[in-house]
Each structure stands twice: as structure tokens, then as C-alpha cells.
Amino acid sequence: MSRYAELVFNLPVNRSFFYSIEGFTSVTPGIRVSAEFRRRKLIGYVVGVHETLPDELNGVEIKRISKVVDGRPVFNDTLLELARWLANFYLCSLGESLGAMIPGGKREREIAIDLPGREVRENFELADQQIKALERIASVNTGFFYLYGVTGSGKTEVYLRAARSALENRRGIIYLVPEISLTHQVAELFLGEFGDEVVVLHSGLSPSQRLKNWLKLLEGKAHIAIGARSTVFAPVRRLGLIIIDEEHEGAYKSSSTPRYHARQVAMYRSRLEHAVLVMGSATPSVEARYYMNRGVIEELRLPVRLSGGKMPLVEIVDMRREVSVLSNKLVKAIEEVKTEGKQTILFLNRRGFAYHFYCRSCGYEMKCKNCSVPMTYHKDKDLMICHYCGYREKPIEKCPNCGSLDVGYTGFGTERIEEEIKRIFPDFRVERLDTDSVRKKNVLATLLKNFKDGEIDILLGTQMVAKGLNFPGVKLVGIVLVDTDLQLPDFRSQEKTFQLVVQVAGRAGRVIPDGRVIIQTYRPDNEVIRLARDGKIEDFYERELELRRELRFPPFYRLLRLVFRGRDAERARKCAENASNLLGGFFKRLERERTHETGTKEDDVEILGPVEAPVFVIARNYRYQIIVRGREMKIIRRLVRSALKSLRCKNDVYVEIDVDPISLL
Numbered sequence: 001m002s003r004y005a006e007l008v009f010n011l012p013v014n015r016s017f018f019y020s021i022e023g024f025t026s027v028t029p030g031i032r033v034s035a036e037f038r039r040r041k042l043i044g045y046v047v048g049v050h051e052t053l054p055d056e057l058n059g060v061e062i063k064r065i066s067k068v069v070d071g072r073p074v075f076n077d078t079l080l081e082l083a084r085w086l087a088n089f090y091l092c093s094l095g096e097s098l099g100a101m102i103p104g105g106k107r108e109r110e111i112a113i114d115l116p117g118r119e120v121r122e123n124f125e126l127a128d129q130q131i132k133a134l135e136r137i138a139s140v141n142t143g144f145f146y147l148y149g150v151t152g153s154g155k156t157e158v159y160l161r162a163a164r165s166a167l168e169n170r171r172g173i174i175y176l177v178p179e180i181s182l183t184h185q186v187a188e189l190f191l192g193e194f195g196d197e198v199v200v201l202h203s204g205l206s207p208s209q210r211l212k213n214w215l216k217l218l219e220g221k222a223h224i225a226i227g228a229r230s231t232v233f234a235p236v237r238r239l240g241l242i243i244i245d246e247e248h249e250g251a252y253k254s255s256s257t258p259r260y261h262a263r264q265v266a267m268y269r270s271r272l273e274h275a276v277l278v279m280g281s282a283t284p285s286v287e288a289r290y291y292m293n294r295g296v297i298e299e300l301r302l303p304v305r306l307s308g309g310k311m312p313l314v315e316i317v318d319m320r321r322e323v324s325v326l327s328n329k330l331v332k333a334i335e336e337v338k339t340e341g342k343q344t345i346l347f348l349n350r351r352g353f354a355y356h357f358y359c360r361s362c363g364y365e366m367k368c369k370n371c372s373v374p375m376t377y378h379k380d381k382d383l384m385i386c387h388y389c390g391y392r393e394k395p396i397e398k399c400p401n402c403g404s405l406d407v408g409y410t411g412f413g414t415e416r417i418e419e420e421i422k423r424i425f426p427d428f429r430v431e432r433l434d435t436d437s438v439r440k441k442n443v444l445a446t447l448l449k450n451f452k453d454g455e456i457d458i459l460l461g462t463q464m465v466a467k468g469l470n471f472p473g474v475k476l477v478g479i480v481l482v483d484t485d486l487q488l489p490d491f492r493s494q495e496k497t498f499q500l501v502v503q504v505a506g507r508a509g510r511v512i513p514d515g516r517v518i519i520q521t522y523r524p525d526n527e528v529i530r531l532a533r534d535g536k537i538e539d540f541y542e543r544e545l546e547l548r549r550e551l552r553f554p555p556f557y558r559l560l561r562l563v564f565r566g567r568d569a570e571r572a573r574k575c576a577e578n579a580s581n582l583l584g585g586f587f588k589r590l591e592r593e594r595t596h597e598t599g600t601k602e603d604d605v606e607i608l609g610p611v612e613a614p615v616f617v618i619a620r621n622y623r624y625q626i627i628v629r630g631r632e633m634k635i636i637r638r639l640v641r642s643a644l645k646s647l648r649c650k651n652d653v654y655v656e657i658d659v660d661p662i663s664l665l
Contacts, residue, residue, distance in 0.1 A: 554660065
């Protein structure tokens with residue numbers, strides 16, 4: 001009897017394909033096979049095995065698969081169901097969903113990192129606030145919880161004990177961290193507690209290592225998966241607990257198809273598998289705060305620092321009155337902290353040496369030839385580098401526009417600050433922590449260990465130093481410039497700035513009682529910066545939620561962003577205009593249907609655009625965008641799905657679909 005495999009491919013094609021599996025006895029749903037597709041050999045995912053073909057394929061020549069890739073399924077039934085939901089929710093193909101789930105692609109930012117060894121940890125008494133949170137989590141088999149606590153309030157210990165409880169009940173655990181750099185610290189803790197039950201899934205491992213760890217989970221040889229956002233798809237058996245540490249972080253949103261948010265996936269998966277979802281942060285996302293207010297997510301408060309430290313003193317420095325990139329107050333504070341034998345963290349959310357290279361005579365600015373953004377000067381490489389497409393070029397010595405030799409830099413990045421610190425403090429031990437400095441294997445783990453052991457006086461870095469790291473010797477945190485996110489034309493810019501200040505400030509004084517934070521800014525009167533300084537977290541959320549309500553932004557309205565990109569600007573624009581017209585037409589039809597059925601008009605949906613994207617050109621692709629806004633995502637998705645089905649564009653124009661975007665740049 002003939003047998004046929006139903007395959008999907010990691011391509012933007014919303015249908016499955018049937019292949020003969022005659023001669024292959026081990027083909028079952030969930031395995032990968034190699035098959036010819038449009039004259040190319042591709043990996044296909046088996047989503048069904050059938051003894052007959054669909055009627056429409058009768059009489060059609062059916063190709064045979066080339067080989068079976070896996071000896072056993074790499075997707076179980078639950079993961080296949082999750083992939084189908086993912087494809088429907090994020091408007092991509094089932095093959096693209098499965099492609100995002102399996103280990104193999106560079107799904108998170110590449111950082112070379114070694115896994116830690118097992119380190120035995122001492123047990124200690126829990127505080128009342130931790131006990132109450134744990135008892136509530138343990139009292140149910142499913143539900144959404146949020147550990148909402150100040151930095152240093154013991155969230156990680158609650159995660160650890162909740163995981164132990166789940167494991168004792170023979171349930172599996174997924175632990176998500178926003179950055180691969182944080183994986184090391186969490187993995188060290190969990191390996192010490194649970195040993196071989198733990199596997200790590202992240203892009204610092206080779207594809208074969210990741211697949212090996214994936215199969216350990218699938219086969220039930222390990223029950224705890226730790227990693228960045230794609231770990232939310234880990235094939236953990238009898239899943240009982242999902243933890244999302246630092247829930248507010250934008251890194252949980254994928255920037256490539258499917259553009260999923262790990263929080264949204266975790267919420268669906270926890271319902272699907274009857275598991276508990278525990279999120280946590282000192283600065284919840286505005287959406288999470290809103291759903292806590294409404295009771296959709298249950299809030300568990302941790303209001304007190306437990307390690308003896310008090311919340312640090314936070315000061316604002318007006319940089320309009322300073323002549324150097326490091327203010328007098330910050331320089332003096334660094335000296336004082338060193339004298340006391342303590343450490344300093346300096347934060348700047350910008351890599352490189354300088355981010356504008358310009359002509360003082362005519363104002364020419366050196367921009368990437370592929371993107372509509374300025375290039376950043378990296379002094380250690382003596383190169384201008386585009387942080388969007390990676391294009392590199394030697395810095396110019398004279399202006400190509402007017403021939404003037406009066407060219408120079410403006411703005412500053414971590415390299416420039418590192419040089420300035422070493423000039424002011426030649427005897428201090430200084431290290432820089434950003435994606436440029438930690439690409440080599442072992443560098444990240446060694447650097448973090450040395451800082452923890454007190455062998456580094458000043459740790460300078462980008463967002464990698466702002467998240468979840470716990471160093472007992474840190475007394476001073478300096479935010480070199482807080483204004484970078486505030487300058488962006490994005491509705492989340494104030495939220496990001498507030499979260500960043502509170503999170504970075506939380507690295508100071510976690511054990512000692514007199515931590516100090518100095519914020520340098522050219523906008524000292526900005527209300528968001530002042531609220532962060534004063535620790536008025538609830539005041540910020542009230543203000544931001546009211547603003548979002550008035551401006552019709554999430555969480556009160558849902559957004560779907562369509563980006564039309566291509567090498568030919570006119571074709572991209574035309575495609576975007578066609579899509580806008582189709583969306584408008586389908587919306588009018590939907591309104592008529594709703595009015596006819598219920599006597600009321602359809603939920604208010606707006607179609608904004610098409611307009612040039614704020615970053616108009618990336619990698620020589622011109623970008624136009626449409627924002628579809630409404631109260632219900634199911635209506636928005638229905639409109640967009642209908643429009644895209646009818647849309648006809650030139651082959652060299654690509655459409656990016658971003659459901660619930662976290663950035664509109």
C-alpha cells in the first residue's frame with residue numbers, strides 16, 4: 001500500500017505538499033526529511049502521514065522524498081499544535097513556524113559563551129514575601145503570575161524553589177532570560193541545584209550541541225531548559241512551569257519571521273499544557289502592568305531588598321553645564337568608590353567610539369551607503385561600521401562633498417568612554433562589556449567572574465550590564481547618557497528609558513546600604529527621568545497608561561505593522577499603496593457585514609499609511625510601512641490576511657508582517 005508524507009517547508013508558502021515515502025518505514029509526523037522542491041533539495045517537516053492523496057492530486061505525478069534526516073521525531077504532537085497556533089497568530093506559514101522552533105538558526109544574537117560547571121549552593125531561609133509568593137504559585141496547576149519586586153528582592157530564589165517544587169511533582173520547566181549573557185549566571189545556579197536535569201539552549205552553542213540538548217529534553221533525559229526567547233519552544237516533557245525573567249525586555253520579541261513575542265507564546269503554551277507561567281521584573285512592561293490591574297495576571301509583590309542593601313541614592317547631572325563626557329560629579333564619585341575598595345558600573349547604550357562623522361565646513365554627514373543611518377566609528381578597528389547592515393569603510397580624511405580637511409566626530413560610544421576613563425584613571429582596572437568585546441569564546445564568562453571576584457574596578461558596558469546581573473561589590477552606577485532612547489520616534493521610547501534607568505540603578509548597593517547612582521542627561525527636567533530617579537514606579541505606569549489610552553496605543557489598541565521593502569523604491573511604494581487600498585476595501589466590506597448582522601458598525605479600525613519607515617533604507621532596501629490599528633487583533637488579522645491573499649506585487653518586493661510590534665522604526 002502506498003504511503004504519503006504531508007510536508008511543509010521553511011518558506012513563506014501557506015500550504016502543504018505531498019511526497020511518496022515508499023521504501024521509508026520510519027517516516028512519522030514530527031520528523032524532518034530531505035526532498036526536492038522546485039529543483040532545490042530542502043529540509044521538509046512531516047506534519048502528517050496518509051495512505052491516500054487528496055482528490056485534487058489524483059493523476060498528478062508525486063515525487064518521492066530523498067532521505068529521512070531524523071531517526072526519531074524532533075516535534076511531538078504538542079509542539080506541532082503550538083506551531084499551528086504560531087502560524088495563525090503571527091500570519092506566517094506552518095513551515096516558517098517550525099523552522100523558528102527547531103535549533104539551528106541564529107535566532108538570538110551570537111555571543112561566544114562557555115557553560116559553567118556545577119557549583120553547590122548553600123540553602124538559606126526565605127523571607128515572608130518569598131514564602132507567600134511560592135505558596136500561591138504552588139496552590140494551582142495553571143495560571144499567570146507576576147513577581148513584581150524591586151531589584152534585589154529575591155525573585156531568582158523564588159524561581160529556583162518553584163522549579164524544585166515542579167520537578168518534585170515530575171513536571172518540566174522552561175526558564176527564559178532576555179540575553180544570552182544572562183544564561184551563564186542562571187545556568188550556574190540551576191546546574192548547582194539540579195545537575196543533569198538542566199540543559200541550555202542558545203546560539204552560543206553549535207547547532208549539533210543545541211540539537212543534542214533538544215533531543216535530551218524530547219526523550220525525557222532532562223527536564224529543565226534554560227535559554228533566550230526561542231527556548232519557549234523547548235520540547236520539555238510534562239511541562240509544569242514557564243519562567244520569564246525580566247519580562248519587560250524587548251529581546252523577547254523576534255525580529256525575523258515569525259515575529260513572535262516569547263511572552264505571548266508562553267501564555268498560550270501554558271494554557272495548552274496546563275502549566276503555570278511566572279513572569280518577573282522590577283519594571284514590568286506597560287502591557288503586563290495593565291493586565292495585572294485587570295486581574296488577567298495575578299500580581300505577587302516583593303517590595304523589600306533582602307540582601308541588606310537599601311535602594312540607592314539617585315542623582316541627576318545636567319550635562320549642558322559640563323565640558324567632558326564624564327561629569328565632575330561622576331569622576332569624583334568613581335575616585336571615592338575606588339578608595340573604599342568598591343566597584344563601579346558605567347552604562348551607555350551605544351557601541352563604538354563615535355556615532356557621527358561629519359564635516360565642520362559644510363555639514364556633510366558620513367552615512368552608510370546601504371542604509372539611511374549614520375555610520376559609527378570603531379577606533380579599535382579604525383573602521384566606520386553600520387550597525388544595521390554591517391557595512392564597513394575606512395574613515396575619511398577630507399570631506400567628499402566640499403573637500404575640506406576640517407572633519408571630525410560627534411557623539412560617543414562605549415569605546416570613547418573606555419578611552420576617557422583610562423586617561424583619567426590610568427591605574428584603575430577597566431573592562432568593557434558589549435557585543436564587540438565578547439565575541440571570542442570564554443571572554444564573557446571570564447570577565448563576569450573577574451568582576452564578581454573584585455579584580456575589575458570599573459565595568460563599562462551597554463545593555464548587557466543592565467539586566468539581572470548581581471555583583472555584591474558594586475556601590476556606584478553611572479549612566480553616561482540617558483537620552484539615547486528618548487530621541488527615538490517610537491511610542492515606547494519613554495517606557496524603555498524609564499525601565500533602563502530603574503534596572504541599571506538596581507545594580508548598585510544590592511548588599512551594601514549606601515549605593516549611589518548618577519544619571520547624566522541633557523534633559524534634566526524630563527518627567528520620565530525624574531520619576532525613575534525618585535523611584536515613583538506606579539506614578540510612571542499611571543501616566544504612561546493614560547497617555548497610551550489617549551493616543552490609542554497598546555495595551556488599549558492592538559497594532560499590526562506591514563513593511564514593504566525592495567531595492568526599487570517605486571515598486572515598494574506601489575505595493576504598499578495597493579495593500580492599503582485592499583485593506584480599505586476589505587474593511588468597508590466587513591463593516592457592511594457587521595452592520596447587516598448586528599445593526600452596529602465594526603470595531604474602529606484605522607489604516608495608517610503607507611509612509612516611509614522612520615529608517616527608510618536598510619541594506620539597500622527601501623521601506624514603506626502601514627500600521628493597522630484596532631481594538632481586536634482577530635479583526636485586524638482577518639483584514640490583513642484577506643488583503644495579502646489578494647495582493648499582487650513584483651517579485652522583488654517583500655512584505656514583513658509584525659503582529660503587536662514593539663518598535664515602529
